[in-house]
Amino acid sequence: MPERFGSRPAGVEARGWGWRHAGRIRWAVDGIDLRVHAGERVLVAGPSGSGKSTFLHALAGVHGGAEEGESRGTLLVDGVEPSAARGRAGLVLQDPDSQVILARVGDDVAFGCENLGVTREEIWPRVGLALEAVGLDVPLDRSTSALSGGQKQRLALAGALAMRPGLLLLDEPTANLDPHGVAEVRDAVGRVLDATGATLVVVEHRLDVWLELVTRLVVFGRDGRLVADGVPDQVLRDHSTALLEAGVWVPGAPAEVEAARPPRTTTAVLSAEHLAIGREPGALVQSGLDLDLPEAASTVLTGPNGVGKSTLALTMGGLLHPIAGRLAASPGLARGLAPEPIRWRSKQLLTRIGTVFQEPEHQFVARTVRDEVGVAVRALGRLDAAAASRVDEVLQRLRLDALAEANPFTLSGGEQRRLTVASALVAQPDVMILDEPTFGQDRVTWTELVRLLRELVDDGTTVLSVTHDAAFLAALGDRHLELTASSGVGRRAA
Ligand SMILES: Nc1ncnc2c1ncn2[C@@H]1O[C@H](COP(=O)(O)OP(=O)(O)OP(=O)(O)O)[C@@H](O)[C@H]1O
Numbered sequence: 461m462p463e464r465f466g467s468r469p470a471g472v473e474a475r476g477w478g479w480r481h482a483g484r485i486r487w488a489v490d491g492i493d494l495r496v497h498a499g500e501r502v503l504v505a506g507p508s509g510s511g512k513s514t515f516l517h518a519l520a521g522v523h524g525g526a527e528e529g530e531s532r533g534t535l536l537v538d539g540v541e542p543s544a545a546r547g548r549a550g551l552v553l554q555d556p557d558s559q560v561i562l563a564r565v566g567d568d569v570a571f572g573c574e575n576l577g578v579t580r581e582e583i584w585p586r587v588g589l590a591l592e593a594v595g596l597d598v599p600l601d602r603s604t605s606a607l608s609g610g611q612k613q614r615l616a617l618a619g620a621l622a623m624r625p626g627l628l629l630l631d632e633p634t635a636n637l638d639p640h641g642v643a644e645v646r647d648a649v650g651r652v653l654d655a656t657g658a659t660l661v662v663v664e665h666r667l668d669v670w671l672e673l674v675t676r677l678v679v680f681g682r683d684g685r686l687v688a689d690g691v692p693d694q695v696l697r698d699h700s701t702a703l704l705e706a707g708v709w710v711p712g713a714p715a716e717v718e719a720a721r722p723p724r725t726t727t728a729v730l731s732a733e734h735l736a737i738g739r740e741p742g743a744l745v746q747s748g749l750d751l752d753l754p755e756a757a758s759t760v761l762t763g764p765n766g767v768g769k770s771t772l773a774l775t776m777g778g779l780l781h782p783i784a785g786r787l788a789a790s791p792g793l794a795r796g797l798a799p800e801p802i803r804w805r806s807k808q809l810l811t812r813i814g815t816v817f818q819e820p821e822h823q824f825v826a827r828t829v830r831d832e833v834g835v836a837v838r839a840l841g842r843l844d845a846a847a848a849s850r851v852d853e854v855l856q857r858l859r860l861d862a863l864a865e866a867n868p869f870t871l872s873g874g875e876q877r878r879l880t881v882a883s884a885l886v887a888q889p890d891v892m893i894l895d896e897p898t899f900g901q902d903r904v905t906w907t908e909l910v911r912l913l914r915e916l917v918d919d920g921t922t923v924l925s926v927t928h929d930a931a932f933l934a935a936l937g938d939r940h941l942e943l944t945a946s947s948g949v950g951r952r953a954a
């Protein structure tokens with residue numbers, strides 16, 4: 461491979477390296493001593509908010525100047541400052557939405573290659589190969605804004621793979637993928653590494669998926685310093701306590717939460733009959749859906765990427781018009797309003813159905829974390845002492861209290877996810893609809909989130925969650941609905 465295409469494997473060296481984001485007192489990452497040889501494959505794990513993404517962004521050379529933060533120590537990629545080695549690294553961001561640049565799938569995948577000066581004759585075969593490798597089977601002229609979350613994640617990875625970088629940097633690349641897609645994408649990365657010999661640094665909470673591909677495991681602790689580094693088997697054996705304390709999902713050590721239990725009642729709070737859904741009238745995604753949400757139980761909706769889970773969640777949440785059929789609330793939920801949630805005004809919706817979107821940052825409206833959590837209660841004119849103390853309690857339970865004054869947009873991916881859940885919780889809606897609620901969570905924050913949702917259900921809240929997370933399904937799938945491409949929605953017992 462000609463070198464100007466950036467395919468020569470690049471090593472990494474950190475000596476006492478640290479980064480502090482502007483506006484923060486704490487160093488997000490500090491005292492990092494790490495030498496990664498060209499061609500090594502490194503898995504980075506650690507608690508939510510421990511600086512994993514910060515480190516990855518630094519390696520990609522995308523941190524800006526003093527207005528974004530300050531660094532100390534030394535960080536080198538291929539022997540030079542990361543900003544001078546930008547063409548050598550391919551970064552896939554945690555939030556695939558923020559990485560989509562161009563309007564068409566093919567152009568978006570080609571974008572990075574064009575920047576590297578790859579010839580046009582070579583770009584298009586690369587684009588085709590990369591899309592095939594990540595299993596994104598859509599026309600090159602498909603609009604990128606019409607892709608589902610999982611499809612966008614595959615798109616971002618295809619763009620990075622097409623560049624054939626010497627240093628591949630992946631931030632939770634499989635967090636939005638269905639189980640089949642997880643293995644498919646990991647194997648695609650493996651094949652590219654085998655072919656190019658590139659160095660890999662991948663951040664992921666779930667170790668089991670990546671362990672078979674990597675040669676090294678590096679673990680960040682809560683304070684942004686390394687707590688373990690070495691051959692995976694050895695790190696897992698010698699540091700198991702430290703790893704569990706750091707919230708790492710150690711294989712074979714599942715979270716300690718109760719299993720799902722069958723719904724207590726068959727009374728439905730929301731029922732769909734022959735429902736047809738889509739983002740717009742001409743674009744039907746599913747039709748003929750019959751389903752209901754049992755009261756005071758937790759229903760979990762699973763299914764492959766792009767099948768329509770988010771679309772169904774938004775429709776159930778009263779945010780998208782059904783294309784056909786009927787979605788009706790029980791009289792107890794409608795409380796005097798028309799039965800169709802789409803007809804409720806936003807304030808009326810707030811206390812009846814709270815929806816947490818798949819992409820957290822689409823939801824932020826306030827300037828601080830504390831204000832964001834209080835948005836709903838303020839809209840309802842209920843910011844009394846009880847509401848204020850509930851805000852504090854939720855912040856503390858979801859480990860956001862130390863970030864109460866931070867800007868929501870500066871939070872880590874996992875912190876943002878917890879913030880959106882916190883905001884919806886505080887309004888105390890009868891029904892909560894959550895799209896991928898455990899995205900980006902470590903074992904500790906995951907457990908806290910799952911326990912909190914179980915308590916809500918015990919107290920009478922009806923919860924519907926969309927997820928690809930098998931552990932979440934085991935803990936909260938009182939009712940399991942599986943959406944499939946051919947047969948609509950199937951119901952499974954807990
Ligand atoms: N742009 C920013 N400005 C200010 N603080 C930031 C910014 N980005 C991240 N932080 C803070 O730096 C810390 C580390 O964040 P980072 O995203 O690196 O964590 P992470 O380990 O990747 O977390 P997660 O597993 O939740 O994605 C967090 O406390 C976060 O709030």
Ligand SMILES: Nc1ncnc2c1ncn2[C@@H]1O[C@H](COP(=O)(O)OP(=O)(O)OP(=O)(O)O)[C@@H](O)[C@H]1O
Pocket residue numbers: 605606607608609610611636638739740743745763764765766767768769770771772818
């Ligand atoms: N904003 C949009 N505009 C038009 N079409 C969209 C939009 N978002 C998604 N789609 C399309 O609608 C279909 C269903 O998408 P949806 O997001 O509901 O899937 P999903 O099951 O939630 O997928 P994932 O698991 O990847 O998040 C997909 O084929 C997708 O391409």
